[in-house]
Amino acid sequence: xxADGRQLDNTIEIVTPENIAFRYQVAGPFRRLPAYLIDxxxxxxxxxxxxxxxxxxxxxxGIPFPGxxxxxxxxxxxxxxxxxxxxxxxxxxxxxxRLMQIRVLSIDGQPINGLQAMLRNVLRVVDQQPVAFCxxxxxxxxxxxxxxxxxxLACGTMxxxxxxxxxxxxxxxxxxxxxxxxxxxxxSFQAGPTLVQTLATYVERRAALPPMRRLExxxxxxxxxxxxxxxxxxxxxxLLLCGLYQRTFITDWDEATSPRTGSPFQEPGTS
Amino acid sequence: MKxxxxxxxRQANWRELEQLCSxxxxxxxxxxxxxxxxxxxxxxxxxxxxxxxxxxxxxxxxTIHYLDRLVGRAHNQLYxxxxxxxxxxxxxxxxxxxxxxxxxxxLRLAFSIFWGMFLLSALMAYTTPGFSQRVLGEDGIMLLxxxxxxxxxxxxxxxxxxMAGFYIHHNxxxxxxxxxxxxxxxxxxxxxxxxxxxxxxxxxxxxATVPQADNFFHFVTAHGPFELTAVVLSAxxxxxxxxxxxxxxxLERTAALRRxxxxxxxxxxxxxxxxxxxxxxxxxLSPSAAPYWTKAAVAVLSAGLLTVYFLVLGYPRGD
Numbered sequence: 001x002x003a004d005g006r007q008l009d010n011t012i013e014i015v016t017p018e019n020i021a022f023r024y025q026v027a028g029p030f031r032r033l034p035a036y037l038i039d040x041x042x043x044x045x046x047x048x049x050x051x052x053x054x055x056x057x058x059x060x061x062g063i064p065f066p067g068x069x070x071x072x073x074x075x076x077x078x079x080x081x082x083x084x085x086x087x088x089x090x091x092x093x094x095x096x097x098r099l100m101q102i103r104v105l106s107i108d109g110q111p112i113n114g115l116q117a118m119l120r121n122v123l124r125v126v127d128q129q130p131v132a133f134c135x136x137x138x139x140x141x142x143x144x145x146x147x148x149x150x151x152x153l154a155c156g157t158m159x160x161x162x163x164x165x166x167x168x169x170x171x172x173x174x175x176x177x178x179x180x181x182x183x184x185x186x187x188s189f190q191a192g193p194t195l196v197q198t199l200a201t202y203v204e205r206r207a208a209l210p211p212m213r214r215l216e217x218x219x220x221x222x223x224x225x226x227x228x229x230x231x232x233x234x235x236x237x238x239l240l241l242c243g244l245y246q247r248t249f250i251t252d253w254d255e256a257t258s259p260r261t262g263s264p265f266q267e268p269g270t271s
Numbered sequence: 272m273k274x275x276x277x278x279x280x281r282q283a284n285w286r287e288l289e290q291l292c293s294x295x296x297x298x299x300x301x302x303x304x305x306x307x308x309x310x311x312x313x314x315x316x317x318x319x320x321x322x323x324x325x326x327x328x329x330x331x332x333x334t335i336h337y338l339d340r341l342v343g344r345a346h347n348q349l350y351x352x353x354x355x356x357x358x359x360x361x362x363x364x365x366x367x368x369x370x371x372x373x374x375x376x377x378l379r380l381a382f383s384i385f386w387g388m389f390l391l392s393a394l395m396a397y398t399t400p401g402f403s404q405r406v407l408g409e410d411g412i413m414l415l416x417x418x419x420x421x422x423x424x425x426x427x428x429x430x431x432x433x434m435a436g437f438y439i440h441h442n443x444x445x446x447x448x449x450x451x452x453x454x455x456x457x458x459x460x461x462x463x464x465x466x467x468x469x470x471x472x473x474x475x476x477x478x479a480t481v482p483q484a485d486n487f488f489h490f491v492t493a494h495g496p497f498e499l500t501a502v503v504l505s506a507x508x509x510x511x512x513x514x515x516x517x518x519x520x521x522l523e524r525t526a527a528l529r530r531x532x533x534x535x536x537x538x539x540x541x542x543x544x545x546x547x548x549x550x551x552x553x554x555x556l557s558p559s560a561a562p563y564w565t566k567a568a569v570a571v572l573s574a575g576l577l578t579v580y581f582l583v584l585g586y587p588r589g590d
Contacts, residue, residue: 014343014346016319016342016346017350018316018319020319020320020322020323020342021323022319022322022338022339022342022343022346023339023343024339024343068436068437069434069435069436069437069554070436071436072436072437072439072440072441073436073439073440075440076439076440076443076444079440079444080443080444080447088355091347091348091351092347103347105347109346110350111347111350111351113355113356114355114356115355115533115536118536119532119536122447122450122451122539123451123454124451125447125448125451125452126451126452126454126455129455136455144525150454153525153528153529154454154512154528154529154531154532155529155532155533156525156529156532160343162340162343162344162347163340164289164340164344166337167282167285167286167334167337170274170275170278170331193326193329196329197332200331200332200333201331201332203331204331204332204333248274248329249273249274249275249331250273250274250275
């Protein structure tokens with residue numbers, strides 16, 4: 001619900017002290033609820049375990065009452081301070097959040113401090129109203145573009161997705177027809193930025209599409225290009241786009257067989 | 272320069288940054304050498320530069336996505352959460368909090384409502400037969416009278432400690448709930464405060480009329496000042512949060528809420544200290560067989576401490 005209507009998906013931009021802007025994906029309820037449930041299970045298991053152990057030890061020693069006191073104080077810590085302490089000392093994560101790969105940050109992208117972590121966890125009881133249905137939290141979160149619940153709003157925090165990134169480089173298409181078509185693209189043809197983006201997006205996703213669907217999608221872009229390149233009318237539109245991708249991202253037209261070596265970019269540290 | 276060559280030349284750096292991130296996320300963070308940390312920050316900055324130039328390099332969207340995640344992950348390791356600043360806690364609790372509370376309208380309101388309802392309810396219960404039954408219910412009255420049917424003789428050895436733990440958990444939880452529900456525009460906080468005050472008042476008023484009165488006051492006197500003040504303080508802090516949404520004072524509502532959150536957390540710290548003191552007194556002294564004058568003395572002493580805290584430490588200073 002960004003005011004300028006620019007934001008369609010749930011990403012937000014952070015400007016780092018290095019003056020670089022990068023994007024985070026804000027965590028929605030389907031990551032945060034499982035994280036909370038995992039934490040709930042951990043708390044329950046730990047509580048049962050500790051209760052059993054303490055009662056055993058203090059019972060054997062013949063002084064059960066200090067043990068009971070200990071258990072109550074421990075229960076208080078688990079109920080109210082578990083999330084806050086973990087988020088303080090684990091850099092904005094609890095065990096559940098770590099498993100779901102999300103992290104709490106200040107809205108300016110800075111790490112949270114202890115007070116923020118405490119406050120947002122104490123205020124969780126409000127977000128869970130009415131009676132554990134979490135309506136207050138859900139409605140509040142839907143009304144702002146960082147998906148902040150009441151507790152997050154009060155201490156200026158947000159929860160972002162922090163996945164272990166999986167490297168996607170360029171996609172190698174070793175189809176002979178693709179290589180051939182790549183060679184037939186005129187040497188003078190330079191793809192503009194939007195065409196490059198479109199090609200990359202198409203080739204990254206085509207593996208998930210059935211062959212007929214690929215033809216259907218590729219035709220709209222491939223047909224004008226085919227006419228421009230003077231290729232035969234029977235050219236497969238899907239493979240033509242792949243060839244152009246090959247030409248743009250991987251090889252120059254005259255170097256189809258021998259990729260160039262050496263790079264003008266230096267390693268950091270060796271320059 | 273083709274993208275595939277560029278990626279080939281950078282991939283090693285990115286992978287190394289990933290591995291360093293994993294190491295810094297793990298437990299071995301403190302064991303990292305200075306050279307490794309320097310290498311990490313150098314790799315991080317180079318990844319930042321790659322991301323900044325992603326459009327110029329015409330990187331494919333999946334790679335940009337990867338770089339966004341990688342830079343974000345490294346950013347969170349380089350700029351880590353600050354834990355508590357214990358050095359400022361003493362100053363916060365003893366100087367800032369009482370100074371702020373002295374002129375705090377939410378506290379005045381919570382104080383008036385709590386004590387107004389309490390006294391009203393106690394008076395009604397004392398003078399009007401049947402009032403306390405309607406407020407607390409027949410069962411509640413029965414339970415209350417049964418609880419204090421025995422003179423306070425001290426508990427079985429060791430039980431006091433157990434009860435102190437229970438009170439820490441139970442009372443502080445109520446306080447924190449009182450605080451949190453204030454966030455709902457202060458209405459829920461007002462309601463909880465008023466209802467609790469009415470219940471407590473009715474219980475006091477009723478118990479003063481029955482034969483168990485001595486036992487009752489024997490029990491509640493010593494820890495009363497700390498506990499009731501802590502409840503009022505929690506409710507006031509919660510209301511401050513809620514009222515900041517109603518009257519943002521010229522700020523955006525979210526900004527006003529954030530400011531109120533920053534200001535009320537130390538107040539809640541003070542309230543939790545009071546709950547802790549009350550729980551210790553309630554666990555150990557209140558149920559003990561100590562004569563009534565010791566308990567009254569503790570009550571007077573704690574009330575005096577609270578007066579000093581709120582009025583002397585809180586009195587506006589000239590500076």
